[in-house]
Amino acid sequence: MTERGARHVFRDEDKFVVGPSSMRWKDDELFISINEHCTPLPTGLRGKIRIKPTQFYNSPVMLDTAGKHFWQAVAPQASISAEFENPKLSWRGIAYHDMNWGTEPIEEGFKSWTWARANTSNGTQVIYDVERRDGSNFSFSHCLQNGELSLKDVPPSYQLSRGFWGMRRPIHSEDKPRLIAKLEDAPFYSRNHVEITLNGETCEAVHESLSLDRFVPPVVQMMLPFRMPRIG
Secondary structure, eight states, rough: OOOOOGGGEEOOOOEEEEEEEEEEETTTTEEEEEEEEEEESEEEHHHHHHHHEEEOOOOOOEOOOSSSSEEEEEEEEEEEEEEEEEEEEEEEEEEEEEEEEEEHHHHHEEEEEEEEEEEEEEEEEEEEEEEEESOOOOEEEEETTTTEEEEOOOEEEEEEOOOOTOOOEEOSSOOOOEEEEEEEEEESSEEEEEEEEEEEEEEEEEEEEEEEEHHHSSSHHHGGOOOOOOOO
């Protein structure tokens, strides 16, 4: 997602460049170089991230009925190292890499979606729940381990408390979830660190809620350049 113009974006088989930042694959590792400016204070953000997958997964899921939108878990499990010059920090841990793509803007295909990813004793489990523009809904729960996929029942839905912007934050869990931390709270998007129950196991997860109905109004579109560079 970028507000930069086409001449500032480049992509080929192994590399994606957006402005002064880039991602590239080399020897089955993903190298990310970040060189951006923060808001509201124009401080620099510079650093490098290295992601080394322990497994790959290659089976896209069609999210709509017309074959215009897909999701794929590229590396359900990976190690990560981050080294930043500004701010001065570094850390190592576990990582996950997936992607979405389509042939039309996502707001044309969907009203909203929620997504969660958790590391469990059986592998990485992903839960997706989309509300399509045609009024239908689609939910699935995938457990990914050693490049293999197993289907799980989608747990019941709960509601996390609303954030500052009043975003609804539905989340699936076998028991009442616990909000550990808010990671992002925007008018149309919320990202959270949560504790949920899957397959009888309590685990930590990353969860997001996206409202495309909230994304499309002109007032929200006018706010985007304050968070992302808009360069022609």
